[in-house]
Amino acid sequence: MVKLQSTARFSSIEMPVLLTQxxxxVGFLSQNAQKLYEIKSRPQTKPFIKVYKDFKSFKQDGNRVVTGRKNLVRRSKKTTFIINNFSFRVAKIRLDSQILRDTPWFYSTSANKSAESFNRDFCESKADIIIENWHSLSEKDASSLIKINSKKRRKLR
Known part of the structure; x- marks a missing residue:
């Protein structure tokens, strides 16, 4: 449920941690990786996935995909890619939220403590903003994970 169509109310929260489907x-989204490391109690050596709202935002961020793999990335659904130790996903925003529509990318991680399952009370206590629709928040399967380069691709998950 999105209770507000404007982000003006949240202007005092500099880089919020969002809890959303x-x-x-269910995932935590933020542009502040340090906050996500603290919430998850995760080692700093393990990077987060960067989720882009569309392929155009991905390219504007200075990233590129080798020519033979562009269609794979553009047309993929529920798939995370790794290129040169940089993990990213291009995911369409399905919720009616101004915050999600206005931000070109977020760091993303599952909404739980490291190596544990989803606990709604824990997640709500750690998030600055909760974005939820009538389907509620539900834990589902993680994205596929594919490592790609110019010569081959390898499915890791």
């Missing part, structure tokens, strides 16, 4: 499962 992503294209795959």
């Amino acid at each position: 992503t294209d795959t499962t």
Whole structure:
């Protein structure tokens, strides 16, 4: 449920942590990776997935995909890609939220403590903003994980 169509109310929260249903499962989204590391109690050596709202935002961020793999990335659904140790996903925003529509990318992680399952009370206590629709928040399967380069692709998950 999105209770507000404007982000003006949240202008005092500099880089909020959002709790929302992503294209795959319930997730924490933020542009501040440090906050996500603290919430998840996760080692700093393990990077987060960067989720882009569309392929145009991905390219504007200075990223590129080798020519033979562009269609794979553009047409994929519920798939995370790794190129040169950079993990990303292009996911369409399905919720009616101004915050999600206005932000070109977020760091993303599942909404739980590291190596544990989804706990709604824990997640609500750690999130600055909760974005939820009538389907509620539900834990589902994680995205597929594919490592790609110019010569081959390898499915990791």
